[in-house]
Amino acid sequence: MESIGVLLACPMNSYLEQQLDKRFKLYRFWTVPDKSSFLASHKDSIQAVVGNAAAGADAELIEALPKLEIVASFSVGLDKIDLTKCKEKGIRVTNTPDVLTEDVADLAIGLMLAVLRKLCESDRYVRSGKWKRGDYVLTTKFTGKKVGIIGLGRIGMAIAKRAEAFSCPISYYSRTEKPEIKYKYYPSVVELAAHCDILVVACPLTKETHHIINREVINAMGPKGVLINIGRGPHVDEPELVSALVERRLGGAGLDVFENEPYVPEELFGLDNVVLLPHVGSGTVETRQAMADLVIGNLEAHFQKKPLLTPVV
Amino acid sequence: MESQPSQERNEQPTKEVPHVLVMKPPPLLTLFEDKFISTKFQLLKAWESTLPLHQFLTTHAGSVRAVLCSGASPITPHIIQLLPSLQLVVTASAGINHIDLNECRRLGIAVTNAAGVFSDDAADAAVGLLIDVLRKISSADRFVRHGLWPATGDYPLGSKLGDKRVGIVGLGSIGSAVAKRLEAFGCTVLYNSRKPKPWAPYPFYSNVHELAVDSDALIVCCGLTAETRHMINRQVMVALGKQGIIVNVARGAIIDEKEMVECLVHGEIGGAGLDVFENEPSVPKQLLELDNVVLSPHRAVFTPEGFMAACDLVVANLEAFFEDEPLLSPLIDE
Numbered sequence: 001m002e003s004i005g006v007l008l009a010c011p012m013n014s015y016l017e018q019q020l021d022k023r024f025k026l027y028r029f030w031t032v033p034d035k036s037s038f039l040a041s042h043k044d045s046i047q048a049v050v051g052n053a054a055a056g057a058d059a060e061l062i063e064a065l066p067k068l069e070i071v072a073s074f075s076v077g078l079d080k081i082d083l084t085k086c087k088e089k090g091i092r093v094t095n096t097p098d099v100l101t102e103d104v105a106d107l108a109i110g111l112m113l114a115v116l117r118k119l120c121e122s123d124r125y126v127r128s129g130k131w132k133r134g135d136y137v138l139t140t141k142f143t144g145k146k147v148g149i150i151g152l153g154r155i156g157m158a159i160a161k162r163a164e165a166f167s168c169p170i171s172y173y174s175r176t177e178k179p180e181i182k183y184k185y186y187p188s189v190v191e192l193a194a195h196c197d198i199l200v201v202a203c204p205l206t207k208e209t210h211h212i213i214n215r216e217v218i219n220a221m222g223p224k225g226v227l228i229n230i231g232r233g234p235h236v237d238e239p240e241l242v243s244a245l246v247e248r249r250l251g252g253a254g255l256d257v258f259e260n261e262p263y264v265p266e267e268l269f270g271l272d273n274v275v276l277l278p279h280v281g282s283g284t285v286e287t288r289q290a291m292a293d294l295v296i297g298n299l300e301a302h303f304q305k306k307p308l309l310t311p312v313v
Numbered sequence: 314m315e316s317q318p319s320q321e322r323n324e325q326p327t328k329e330v331p332h333v334l335v336m337k338p339p340p341l342l343t344l345f346e347d348k349f350i351s352t353k354f355q356l357l358k359a360w361e362s363t364l365p366l367h368q369f370l371t372t373h374a375g376s377v378r379a380v381l382c383s384g385a386s387p388i389t390p391h392i393i394q395l396l397p398s399l400q401l402v403v404t405a406s407a408g409i410n411h412i413d414l415n416e417c418r419r420l421g422i423a424v425t426n427a428a429g430v431f432s433d434d435a436a437d438a439a440v441g442l443l444i445d446v447l448r449k450i451s452s453a454d455r456f457v458r459h460g461l462w463p464a465t466g467d468y469p470l471g472s473k474l475g476d477k478r479v480g481i482v483g484l485g486s487i488g489s490a491v492a493k494r495l496e497a498f499g500c501t502v503l504y505n506s507r508k509p510k511p512w513a514p515y516p517f518y519s520n521v522h523e524l525a526v527d528s529d530a531l532i533v534c535c536g537l538t539a540e541t542r543h544m545i546n547r548q549v550m551v552a553l554g555k556q557g558i559i560v561n562v563a564r565g566a567i568i569d570e571k572e573m574v575e576c577l578v579h580g581e582i583g584g585a586g587l588d589v590f591e592n593e594p595s596v597p598k599q600l601l602e603l604d605n606v607v608l609s610p611h612r613a614v615f616t617p618e619g620f621m622a623a624c625d626l627v628v629a630n631l632e633a634f635f636e637d638e639p640l641l642s643p644l645i646d647e
Contacts, residue, residue: 011466102475106498107448113441114450117616119607123451126608127601131594133385136340141616142441143433165497166437262462269458275450276457278468284448286473 001303005045007065009055012074016292020050023296029055039064048072048299053232053279054261056080062089070302072295075282076100076155078312079205079232086313093313094298097154099290100282105158107281108230111254112147112163112198114275115226116140121272143167148196150189150212151203152178155230159200171196174203189213193220198228205232213237218244226252230281233259242267245274256281331635332357332377334396336366339383339405340615341624348624353632354379370395379403379634381627387411393420401634405627407431407487407614409644410537410564424644425630429486430622431614436490438613439532439562442586443479443495445607446558447472447530452604472556475499480528482521482545483535483563484510491532503528506535521545525552530560537564547572556583562613565591574599577606588613 006024008017020026027046032038039061046065049057052074059082062068070092071081078095086093114120118139125131147163149156149172160170160183171184173192178185186192189212193199199221203209213227213236221227227250229236238259244250245268252273258264261279268274282291297309330352335342336359342349349356357377362369370392379401382388388402393416402412402424409426417424445451448471456468479495481488481504492502492515502515505524509517518524521544525531531553535541545559545568553559559582561568570591576582577600584605590596593611600606614620629641 102499103473106444106474107450109498110441110444110448110450113437114445114454117438117441119438119441119445119609120451120454122609122612123445123607124455126596126610129601131596131610133594134343135594135610136344136615137612138344138615138617138620139612141434141618142437162494162497165494167433262466264457264462266460269460275454277450277453278457278462280448280453280468280471283468283470284473285470286476288470 001300004047004303005042005067006048006050006299007046009049009051009057012050012052012054013288013292015289016050016074016295019292019296020299023300024048036064043067048302050074050295050299051080053077053080057086058082059085062086062091070094070299072298074291074295077204077232079234083313091313092302092308092311094295094308094310095312096282096291096294097310099294100287101154101158103284103287104155104230104281105162107256107277108155108159108200108202108228108254109162109166111228111230111256111275111277112145112200112226113142115228115252115254115273116142116145116198118272120275144169145197146171146195148172148186148192148199149183150174150192150199150201151209151231152181152183153202153204156200156202159202168198189217190220193217193225194222197224198226200228201231201235203231203235205234210234211237213241215240215244218250221250223249224251226250226254228254230256233257233261238265245271330355331379332374333403333631334359334370334374334377334380336360336380336382336386336392339381339385341383341405341620341627342381345620345624348621349628351628351632353635356381367395379631381405381631382411384408384411387413388417389413390416393417393422401425401631401640403627403630405623407435408536408564414644423634423640425627425640425642426644427623427626428642430626431619432486432490434614434616434619435487435534435562436494438588438609439487439491439534439560439586440494442560442562442588442607442609443530443532443558444474446560446584446586446605447474447477449604451607477501477529478503478527479530479532480504480518480524481515482524482531482533482567484513484515485534485536487562488532488534489513491534522549522552525549525557528553529556530558533559533561533563533567535563535567537566541567543567543569545569545573547576550576550582553582555580558582558584558586560586562588565589565593570597577603 004024007027047069049071057071062085073095076097143166147168152172242265254275256277333354334357383405407428478501484504484506505518574597586607588609
């Protein structure tokens with residue numbers, strides 16, 4: 001398979017890169033000085049694209065690669081891939097579901113605890129050397145808080161299971177109600193927001209869920225509400241969120257994703273009621289290895305004409 | 314005490330309302346003083362007097378039957394000696410290491426603590442600290458706030474929580490709340506306690522060293538006693554290993570802090586989440602420079618809900634005592 005051309009969209013994992021290099025003819029897209037001339041000269045050699053949450057295969061790239069057979073994403077999210085175009089052209093698409101579910105859910109709970117119990121702020125305070133006796137600051141209890149989940153897929157369910165161990169009542173919004181699920185369903189995000197203390201975004205990013213957290217939802221959450229986003233930055237109307245946080249119209253936020261990564265609105269840097277993470281939802285050694293193995297496994301299966309491991313299209 | 318017939322309720326009581334001595338105000342009292350207003354007792358606030366404590370007690374506390382204390386105002390044999398009428402010690406904390414229990418037992422002085430009401434918050438903080446250390450939440454937040462993400466690119470990877478073996482040191486109210494939470498993340502829970510707990514579905518280890526050998530993380534949830542002082546020593550930490558994480562929401566002195574700092578600085582253990590220290594509010598300077606530790610200023614139980622529940626419990630114990638009713642949370646000899 002060393003002659004098969006694989007285009008790696010951006011740097012994502014050195015183990016993955018190493019494995020791709022060993023097995024295929026690897027092209028590192030970000031090292032190319034002129035992308036369009038590179039594509040023009042290599043269009044007949046590239047049969048696979050490996051993307052992730054930051055960069056994938058949009059319509060333009062797909063059109064430029066007539067020999068493209070498969071797009072393997074190093075993520076579970078598919079928002080950077082033009083699925084319609086892939087379907088049209090018979091291009092296979094794979095992602096990395098299940099292996100990262102637990103890490104993302106763990107991080108969601110970690111963010112809830114960090115925001116409510118002010119863990120990062122406490123750490124900053126102690127490191128400043130300013131801790132003195134008699135400095136009492138109360139934080140917000142997490143146990144028993146109402147958790148509302150947008151999107152009750154694998155990740156949403158894993159978050160619910162963990163939050164239940166903290167006696168948190170669970171409610172959710174999803175496109176359709178799930179009658180077999182015992183959690184309370186709300187038919188709109190605004191209603192869900194109005195009835196929970198902590199709102200978590202755990203759904204895929206699509207045209208419909210773009211800016212699903214908007215001014216109306218933020219208003220419904222209120223000055224004690226806390227937003228946790230482990231989905232995609234564009235799920236949230238970021239300027240609205242920033243002004244709500246700065247003006248204390250919203251109680252707090254734990255954010256792993258942003259509309260324009262790696263750029264994070266600087267107005268958030270001085271706030272003590274937010275926790276800001278650089279898109280580390282699946283960022284553990286164990287999980288990234290499992291994700292890389294899935295990408296390699298899917299590519300090998302495809303080129304060996306075997307069934308794909310985790311096909312989407 | 315006689316109960317008053319309803320027609321006499323508006324008359325001034327002929328007996329003076331008994332005093333509860335407070336030498337230094339616990340955080341509970343400072344933050345929620347109005348919850349301590351009762352018809353059954355009044356507070357005798359030693360710290361408001363210009364008299365030195367010893368003199369204050371001999372002058373004013375001769376007939377005091379109850380004292381409200383906390384870590385800042387320990388109940389030593391010396392203090393007990395100055396309170397000849399003392400029958401009840403009420404502490405506003407779950408911890409009781411600041412009370413000389415032997416002396417109280419010897420003199421038949423009852424002790425109540427605020428066990429149970431702080432367990433959820435302490436457990437939440439412990440789990441929060443563990444996730445923070447493993448997933449580098451506080452250090453990644455620092456990275457973002459310093460504007461390093463655009464310049465430096467991806468943040469170093471953390472470690473998955475779910476496949477970790479977590480050893481709980483002390484499976485009391487707090488320890489069992491931690492265990493319940495960790496199970497939902499897929500962790501394997503192990504524990505050490507003075508005696509095995511028949512209800513606990515987790516493997517029991519009779520000593521902390523053996524627990525450490527078999528664990529990826531230790532969560533300290535036990536009380537501080539003569540036996541547990543410096544129980545987490547160098548040997549235990551080396552057994553825990555280079556990837557091992559320690560979380561402490563109990564008392565600083567349960568860990569040999571000097572050794573822990575050495576182990577952290579030299580990479581003999583992987584990281585630590587610490588809410589308590591041997592000499593608060595002083596924190597070893599070397600810890601302030603490490604990225605693999607998360608530090609908190611003894612606020613694992615500092616929530617309004619927890620504190621209000623503790624106030625209610627403290628007041629209920631005091632009122633029950635003065636009404637000759639059974640205490641709500643007396644310490645039981647184990």
